[in-house]
Amino acid sequence: MLQYSIKRILMAIPVVIFISFIVFYIIQLPPGDYVSSYSAQMTATGEVMTQADMDQMRANLGLDRPVYEQYAMWAKKIVLHGDFGFSFNYNKPVLDVVKQYMGLTLVVSLVTMVFQYAVAIPIGIYTAVKQYSAGDYIFSGISFLGMATPNFLLAIILMFLSYTWFGDPLLGLFSNEFVNASWSIDKMIDLAKHMVIPVIVIGLASTADLIRVMRGQMLDELNKPNVVTARAKGLSEIRILFKYPTRAALNPIVSTFGWSLSSIFTGATITAIVLNLPIQGPVMYNALLGQDMFLAGSWLLFMALLTVLGTLISDILLAWLDPKIRTEFRGN
Amino acid sequence: MKKTRLLMVALLIVSVIAAGCSNNNAEPTVVKTPVETKAVATDTPVETAGGTVSKEAPMLATLVSEGKLPPLQDRMPAASDIMIEEVVEEIGQFGGEWKMPWTGPGDKWGVGMATEEALFRFNKEGNKVEPNVAKGFEVNADSTVFTIHLREGMKWSDGVPFTADDVLFYWEHMLTKETFGKKIYDAYYSVDPVTGDKALAEVKKVDDYTFTVTHKYPSVQFLERVAIDNKWFFAPAHFQKTILPEFVGDAKTLEITKEWGYEDPKAFLVETGYYFWLYSKIPTLRAWVAKTDPNSDQFVMERNPYYWKTDAEGNQLPYMDRIVATKIQDPSQKVLGTLAGDYNLVTFTSTDFTVLKENEAKGNFRVIPWTQPAWSSAGIQFNQTTPDPNLRKLFQDIRFREAVSIGVDRNEITEIVTNGIAEPIQASVPEGVIGYQEGWAQKWAEFDPTRANELLDEIGLTKRDKDNFRTFADGKNLTLTIVEQSTDNAAFLELLTKYYEDLGLRTVVKVVEPGANFDMKYANEIPMHTENISVANVAFRPDALVPLRIITPWFGHYGLFTQSGGAEGVKPEGDVAAILDLWNQIKASKDASEIDRLSNEIYKLHMKNQWVIGYAGPTPMLLAASNSMRNIPTDRVWADEYRTIGNGHPAQFFIKQ
Numbered sequence: 001m002l003q004y005s006i007k008r009i010l011m012a013i014p015v016v017i018f019i020s021f022i023v024f025y026i027i028q029l030p031p032g033d034y035v036s037s038y039s040a041q042m043t044a045t046g047e048v049m050t051q052a053d054m055d056q057m058r059a060n061l062g063l064d065r066p067v068y069e070q071y072a073m074w075a076k077k078i079v080l081h082g083d084f085g086f087s088f089n090y091n092k093p094v095l096d097v098v099k100q101y102m103g104l105t106l107v108v109s110l111v112t113m114v115f116q117y118a119v120a121i122p123i124g125i126y127t128a129v130k131q132y133s134a135g136d137y138i139f140s141g142i143s144f145l146g147m148a149t150p151n152f153l154l155a156i157i158l159m160f161l162s163y164t165w166f167g168d169p170l171l172g173l174f175s176n177e178f179v180n181a182s183w184s185i186d187k188m189i190d191l192a193k194h195m196v197i198p199v200i201v202i203g204l205a206s207t208a209d210l211i212r213v214m215r216g217q218m219l220d221e222l223n224k225p226n227v228v229t230a231r232a233k234g235l236s237e238i239r240i241l242f243k244y245p246t247r248a249a250l251n252p253i254v255s256t257f258g259w260s261l262s263s264i265f266t267g268a269t270i271t272a273i274v275l276n277l278p279i280q281g282p283v284m285y286n287a288l289l290g291q292d293m294f295l296a297g298s299w300l301l302f303m304a305l306l307t308v309l310g311t312l313i314s315d316i317l318l319a320w321l322d323p324k325i326r327t328e329f330r331g332n
Numbered sequence: 333m334k335k336t337r338l339l340m341v342a343l344l345i346v347s348v349i350a351a352g353c354s355n356n357n358a359e360p361t362v363v364k365t366p367v368e369t370k371a372v373a374t375d376t377p378v379e380t381a382g383g384t385v386s387k388e389a390p391m392l393a394t395l396v397s398e399g400k401l402p403p404l405q406d407r408m409p410a411a412s413d414i415m416i417e418e419v420v421e422e423i424g425q426f427g428g429e430w431k432m433p434w435t436g437p438g439d440k441w442g443v444g445m446a447t448e449e450a451l452f453r454f455n456k457e458g459n460k461v462e463p464n465v466a467k468g469f470e471v472n473a474d475s476t477v478f479t480i481h482l483r484e485g486m487k488w489s490d491g492v493p494f495t496a497d498d499v500l501f502y503w504e505h506m507l508t509k510e511t512f513g514k515k516i517y518d519a520y521y522s523v524d525p526v527t528g529d530k531a532l533a534e535v536k537k538v539d540d541y542t543f544t545v546t547h548k549y550p551s552v553q554f555l556e557r558v559a560i561d562n563k564w565f566f567a568p569a570h571f572q573k574t575i576l577p578e579f580v581g582d583a584k585t586l587e588i589t590k591e592w593g594y595e596d597p598k599a600f601l602v603e604t605g606y607y608f609w610l611y612s613k614i615p616t617l618r619a620w621v622a623k624t625d626p627n628s629d630q631f632v633m634e635r636n637p638y639y640w641k642t643d644a645e646g647n648q649l650p651y652m653d654r655i656v657a658t659k660i661q662d663p664s665q666k667v668l669g670t671l672a673g674d675y676n677l678v679t680f681t682s683t684d685f686t687v688l689k690e691n692e693a694k695g696n697f698r699v700i701p702w703t704q705p706a707w708s709s710a711g712i713q714f715n716q717t718t719p720d721p722n723l724r725k726l727f728q729d730i731r732f733r734e735a736v737s738i739g740v741d742r743n744e745i746t747e748i749v750t751n752g753i754a755e756p757i758q759a760s761v762p763e764g765v766i767g768y769q770e771g772w773a774q775k776w777a778e779f780d781p782t783r784a785n786e787l788l789d790e791i792g793l794t795k796r797d798k799d800n801f802r803t804f805a806d807g808k809n810l811t812l813t814i815v816e817q818s819t820d821n822a823a824f825l826e827l828l829t830k831y832y833e834d835l836g837l838r839t840v841v842k843v844v845e846p847g848a849n850f851d852m853k854y855a856n857e858i859p860m861h862t863e864n865i866s867v868a869n870v871a872f873r874p875d876a877l878v879p880l881r882i883i884t885p886w887f888g889h890y891g892l893f894t895q896s897g898g899a900e901g902v903k904p905e906g907d908v909a910a911i912l913d914l915w916n917q918i919k920a921s922k923d924a925s926e927i928d929r930l931s932n933e934i935y936k937l938h939m940k941n942q943w944v945i946g947y948a949g950p951t952p953m954l955l956a957a958s959n960s961m962r963n964i965p966t967d968r969v970w971a972d973e974y975r976t977i978g979n980g981h982p983a984q985f986f987i988k989q
Contacts, residue, residue, distance in 0.1 A: 030848070037847030040817075041438055043883070044846070050881065051854070051895070053513065060598045086595040089438065090627050091603065096593065100627070159668070169668045172629075176431065176658055176674055179630040273661045278629045282661045290438075291847060 005316065012308045019304040020297075024071045027293045027300075033063050034088045034291045041290075061088065074294065084301075085294030089287065094298045097283065104173060105279040109264040111195060112203040120207045121253075124214020125246060128222065139211065146208030151271045155201045159275070162197065170194050171276045198275055202268045213252055221245035247321070254321055258314030262306040266299075387647045389426040392637050404648060407491070407638045413467055413483035415641045417984050420963040423643055424651040424986030430961075431675045433666045434657035437626040440607050443633065443657055445975040446982050447609060447618040450563045451480070452555050454974045456967075458868055459766070461555045465566070465617060467541075474922065475550040476522075482541040487638040488615035492570050496543040501569035503535045505578055507562075512605030513598065519557035522547035525920030550922045553871060560872050560973050567605065568615045575604060609633075619650040619983040631657040641983055651963075651986035671695045676958035677985070679970075679977060682709070682753050682951035683820070696959050701952035702970040706866040708759040708946025710749050710824040712736075712814065716943060717888035717902040718859040722804045727859070730941065731787045737776035737945045739784030740831040746948045749824045759865065759946025760939065765969070766869045767935035773949070775942065784835055793836075802836040812839045814860045817849040821862050828947070854882055856892075861885035865944055868973040871918055871931045877938060878915045879904060886943040907937045960988050 035057050039049040058064045062073070077083040084094040123143075127136040163169040172179075173194045178187045221227065222245050230240045269281030280299075287295040388396075388404045395401040408414055434442055452461035452469075463469070467481045486494045507516060521530045531548035538544060547554065558565055577585040577597065585597050594600040608614040610631075612622040617640070620633035633655040641649045658674070660666060670678050671691045680688060688699050714727040726732050742756030760772035793802040793810065804810050812832060814825060825841045832839040844852065852858050863885055865876045874880060879887035881895040890908055892901030904912055911934050918930045938944075953970035955977070963986055968979045 030845075032845075032847035032851045034847075036850045037845070040846035040850035043850070048875075050515065052515065056513070056598075060596055091437075091599065092593050092627065093595075097627075163668070163672060168672050171660075171665055171669060171672075171674070172658075174629075176630070176656065179658065180624060180628065180632065274664075276659075276661050276665045278659065289845065 005312070008312055008315070012312070015308060016301075016305055020075065020301050021071065023300040023304065024074065024293075024297050025067065027288075027291075027297050028067050030291070032291060033058070034061065034293060035063060037290045038088070074297065084298040087287070087292055087295040089290050089292040089295065094295050097295060098280070098298070098302075101278060101280045101283055104277070105267045105281075106264065107191075108173075108195065108198055108202070108277060108279055109267050112199050113260065113264065115199050115203045116207045116210060117253075119203075120210030121214055121250075124211045124249075125218055125241070127211065127215045128218030128249075129241070131219065140215075143208035143211040146204040147212075149204070151201050151205060151268065152274045154204065155197065155271050155274045158197045158201060170197055173198075173277055198268075198271070198277055201275070202271050210253065214249060217249035217252060218245055221248045224248075251318065251322055254317050255314050257317060258310030258312070259307065261310035261313070262303045265302060265306055387645070389635060389648065389651075389653065391427075391653055392635070392648075395637070401637055402491070407487065408642075408648065409483040409485040409487075409640050413485060415464070415467075415483070416644055417641045417649055417981060419643050419984045420965045420980075422962065423645050423647065424963060424984065425989060426647070426651055426653070426986075427989075428652050428987030429654040429656050430652050430677055430982070430985065431656050431658070432678055433660045433669055433675055434631060436659050437610060437631075440610060441976075443631065443655065444607070444609055445978045446655070447620050447633065448563060448975050448978045449617045449619075450559055450975075451565045452559050454556075454559060454979070456965075458969055458971070458974055458979075461559050465564070469555065475552045475554070476547045478545045478547075478554060479538070480543055480545065482543075483640060484541050486617075486640045488568050488570075488617065489621045489636040489638050490615040491638055492568070492615065494566070494617065495540045496537045497540070498569050499543050499566045500535060500537050501572065502565065502567040505576060506567055506572065506605055508532075509578070511576060511578075511601050513602040514606065517558070517561035519554060519561040520545075522549040522551040522554075523916075523919045524549050525917075525922075528916070528920075549920070552921060552924055552927060556872055563975075566617075567608075571613075571615055572605070576601070620652075620655050623654075629659045631659075633657075639983070643984065650983040670697065670956050673697075673958070675956075676961050676987070677964070678956045680954040680956060682750060682954060685753060685951075685954060686751055688954060688956055697956050698959055700955040700957060700964055700966050702955060702966075702968050703762065703764070703952050704866055704950055704970045705762065705765040705868045706864050706950035707761065707944065708757075708864060708948060709754050709951040710745060710821070710948040711759045711862065711864060711944055711946035712828070713861050713863060713865075713884070713886040713944045715856070715859050715861070715885055715888040716908065717856060717890055719856060720859075722806070722808060722810070723859060726791070726793075726804075726810075729791055731791055733942055733945060734776050735784040735787035735791075735835065736832065736837070737942065738778060738780045739835045740828065740947055741779040742777060742947050743779070745824065745827055748827060750948050750951055754951050755949035757946065757949040758942070759944045761867075761935060762950055767867070767931065769935060769939050772939045775939065776945075781834065788835060788837075796836065799838075800836065801833070801838040810838060812837055812860060814839065814841045814862065815849060815852060815858045816841055816843050816862055817846045819843060824947070825862070853885065856889045858885050858888070864950075866971065868969065868971040869931070870934050871927050873973055874915055877934060878911055879908060880915070907941055911937055958987075962986055962988050 035054050038057075039054055042049055055064075062070060074085055077085065082095075086092070087094050087097045090097050123139050127139050130136055159169040159171070170193070173191055174187070175190050175194075178190045181187055224245070227240060227244050230244060231237075235243075265280065266284060267277070267279035267281045269285050271277075272279050272281040273285065284296065284299045286292070287299060392401060392404075396403055401407070405411075432442075449465050451465045453464040454460070455462045465482070465486075467483045469481065470479045471477065480499075482494070482496060482499075488494055506512060507514075507520075510516065516532065520533045522533065523530055529549075533548075533551075533554075534546045536544050536546070545554070551557075573579045575585060575588050580588070582597070585600075589595070589597045589600040592600060592604075594603070604611060604614060609616055609618060610622055610626040612624070615621075616636070619636055619639050619641075621636050623632045623634045624630065635650055635653050639649055643649060658669075660669070666675075666678060666680070667684055667687060669675050670680075670688070671694070673695055676697075682701075685699070688697075692698060714733065716724070716728055718724050718727060737758065746752060746754045746756045755773070756777065757773040758775045758777045760775070761767040761769065788802065792805040795803045795805065795807060797803050797809070802810055814828075816825065829839045829841065849858075865884070867873065867876050870877050876884045879890035879894055882889070882891040884891070887904075887908065889901040890904045893903055894912065895901070914930050914933050914937075918927050921927045921930065953976075955964060957964050963984050965980050968974075970976055970979070
């Protein structure tokens with residue numbers, strides 16, 4: 001298994017290099033560059049930007065050089081110094097920008113994930129065990145609704161309700177007075193209050209999805225011979241449920257767990273913009289819009305890296321969870 | 333299952349810890365109050381006019397009593413040099429915060445204009461400048477020598493005296509050396525009326541509080557143009573000396589650049605030399621100075637203890653303690669936050685008029701409209717130099733412009749697009765703004781599709797293709813392409829397309845992102861655009877009406893021609909050439925009334941040609957102010973030239989308890 005893992009990691013390296021080049025190339029593709037979008041923004045606020053100003057800015061930022069040269073410089077810095085370049089928009093190194101938003105992004109993503117699993121798995125099991133019961137219909141109905149409603153729309157509806165009922169749309173993750181305050185119990189409570197809508201909104205679609213997957217898997221597993229045998233041997237129903245079908249049904253959920261690594265890192269983008277959440281998604285979106293290419297490039301690179309890493313983790317997790325796969329490894 | 337649950341609990345704990353660690357940098361920097369009390373100019377004894385004692389904000393009084401700040405009279409200019417700011421309604425109360433939404437450091441001017449202190453600022457009417465940072469000026473008979481007086485004992489926000497040396501330093505070591513990414517502003521050049529020779533002004537120090545600006549040729553509008561082009565004309569020499577390469581050497585500047593977290597010294601010098609108000613380490617003369625990192629989720633500016641203005645009763649301004657700008661991601665959050673009372677003074681375009689008015693009572697705010705010197709709120713500019721020869725000829729044909737003007741029902745446009753706020757009129761200078769012409773607003777404004785079709789037939793667009801759209805006389809496809817950089821105008825363009833197509837003109841709307849739009853403008857790839865014209869006075873800022881460089885869509889590459897001295901672009905002819913000619917006369921003019929007359933000629937040529945067609949009159953800018961926020965004027969003009977909200981003098985805004 002160790003050998004297999006090492007092989008997988010080595011194979012990932014050329015993939016990542018290849019991705020990094022494609023990423024850089026794609027970012028260069030749209031017309032214009034950071035200077036033109038910056039100039040457009042400055043002109044909109046009444047400032048005068050002449051052609052000479054722009055040429056000088058391009059030269060300063062190295063944007064007048066050919067793509068491959070810019071890529072080579074960027075890649076060299078990453079490999080030699082761990083320096084992912086400079087964000088034009090923020091006037092800061094890319095890593096500083098990422099760090100600034102990382103903490104809250106992790107909180108939102110992880111809490112959302114916990115919410116998803118904590119809600120979806122029990123409901124999935126319940127709806128399978130009590131198939132075609134009233135509860136099954138109700139939960140299935142809700143989960144279909146959840147899958148079909150766009151996240152951001154739900155966000156707007158919940159914000160509207162929150163505004164009409166409580167007079168506060170609960171924008172952002174903190175109330176104004178806490179944004180720059182240091183951590184305290186009050187700030188935690190404020191954060192918890194503001195997290196309700198984002199967590200429900202971001203988590204709902206995948207929760208609904210997970211419920212369906214879990215239910216389907218459970219129904220497959222419930223009447224397998226090993227379950228019947230266990231029942232014949234007189235094991236309690238609860239024990240049987242958790243020992244065999246549930247464990248097997250978790251399989252596809254775990255195998256997709258690794259993929260969610262990159263979404264943990266980005267957080268939801270459109271929903272985050274609608275809800276004014278200070279997390280990575282909107283930062284990335286603005287970087288792409290404003291052609292802040294090193295920030296956007298590093299971002300896409302991180303995501304690619306995490307997807308590769310996530311797949312690896314999924315494989316290892318699966319091996320740990322599923323005895324059948326474990327045996328196959330040993331066999332090799 | 334147990335293991336999974338354990339894993340999740342672990343994840344939750346990790347995430348909370350991560351949040352705790354990473355957010356420490358968002359804490360506000362500890363307020364460092366300057367304890368430095370440099371030698372204060374004490375030539376004039378401190379007078380307490382009428383025996384009243386000058387008053388200051390409680391938060392500053394506390395610092396004074398703790399010995400962390402010198403007493404008020406030591407912080408203010410000499411009594412006779414203190415600037416007294418007129419209040420709009422009443423003498424205010426100290427305290428409170430101006431809470432506003434902010435899109436982040438990209439919106440430098442959002443907080444910039446609100447706090448800007450220029451050497452001379454525009455007066456309420458907007459027709460001339462009045463002293464602000466400067467105490468006054470004298471000018472000789474032929475407008476070549478300007479003697480400008482500063483305020484004695486005035487100080488930077490760190491307590492260091494502000495003198496003529498700061499002006500001279502800015503001129504000698506920053507502006508003329510072009511350290512902050514701007515060319516020497518046009519305002520500092522004077523032009524010989526005969527030869528067109530351009531000469532740079534000379535700036536000389538007379539004494540600590542006086543300096544002169546000498547022009548080779550008369551420069552009647554020098555102060556107005558400085559107020560628009562350059563705005564300030566001074567910099568904190570004691571701070572700039574510690575970062576400029578000229579003083580510390582390139583190596584040290586690079587080191588400081590890195591220290592501040594910047595990559596490139598040039599970008600660093602632009603930020604510190606031009607956008608200085610965003611940085612807490614740079615002293616300013618503004619009412620509020622930066623306290624936090626502009627990149628954090630909330631940008632805070634706090635009162636400047638050395639601010640040099642008082643109200644009529646001698647209370648040191650500003651009234652409000654802080655400006656708190658909270659980051660938003662989407663413009664709709666501005667509306668939502670205002671309705672919920674998160675913000676207390678926010679500006680909106682008239683698009684949000686209905687939703688604001690509906691919630692005025694519930695949200696406890698009021699909507700104050702400020703007029704804009706805009707020509708229209710929905711209109712089309714026709715690029716007179718568009719590359720396609722057929723299209724260019726068409727756009728240059730005045731009959732075509734008349735046809736597309738009268739072929740559209742303005743009543744419907746104003747009702748649907750502006751909720752009936754705008755008048756159904758032509759693009760024209762609004763009444764009360766410099767350049768207003770009788771009858772302009774009604775020109776070609778009556779809906780008359782029959783006449784429009786006749787005009788188009790007359791031009792020779794009689795042939796139709798298989799979709800029944802008109803083609804050029806030579807049978808070539810005729811498509812009107814409108815380039816648009818946002819979806820804000822979607823309703824207007826939808827209606828416009830319908831009317832144009834009713835006239836048999838195939839119309840295509842192409843939406844591109846702003847950066848691409850900007851590049852397309854430079855490449856002359858924009859045949860039609862919806863950009864609005866907004867000009868307070870063409871003599872102050874000619875960019876929208878006179879083709880001096882590539883900027884406004886209607887004159888396209890005529891601008892490139894002037895900008896490149898005739899080397900590139902399209903040579904202006906006819907009335908456009910006449911406009912340029914008038915502009916050259918304005919630049920060389922010796923007296924103000926002649927400038928007014930020449931400017932008026934420019935406006936008249938625009939009225940005659942109507943290169944910009946308006947379908948809905950201008951709409952006001954809306955200020956949504958919490959009912960407790962007082963002293964906000966209701967009669968001001970919202971224009972970039974007058975520094976938008978800065979024109980209301982925010983230092984005297986206050987929150988009534």
